[in-house]
Amino acid sequence: MADLKRKTLSLESGKQLKLFGASIAISKSLEIGEGYAPNLFSFSEEQTNGNSSGKIINPHDLNREDLMELADFNIQLWMNLKANVRKFGIDNPKVFNHEAIR
Template identity: 60%
Template structure:
């Protein structure tokens, strides 16, 4: 299974891809890219004195149910991507959800 550590995406076959960001993202078009900004829900280190401790950043005030819904949405996109790659391969443009691509 693929793994992401220190901005390096490593595959089980030994191939490695260096990333600029710290995450991999998928869009509704099933295009895959790097996720640069953890600006929806993230770990926020706090600078300061000895007793400073990290906090959870949730700038949109999402609830637990909303975050679970977001996870379900992304899981569905990844599952759709897997199904599409199995059906169309990786060289056919039909692998993408073209209705969602901004042209």
């Protein structure tokens, strides 16, 4: 299984991809890229009086159901990509959701 550590995505094939950010993202068109900005829901480590503590960043006040819906949405996109790769292969443009590109 792929693993992401210190901005390096390691794949079972032995390939290692250096990333600029710390996450992988998928668009509605099923294109894959790096997710640079953790601006929807994230963790920030704070230093106060020599102690390290964490803080949740949630600028849109997402609730539990919102986060579950967001996770389901992204999981479905990844599942669609897997299904299209199985059906069309990686060299066929049909692997992408062309309606979302327009």
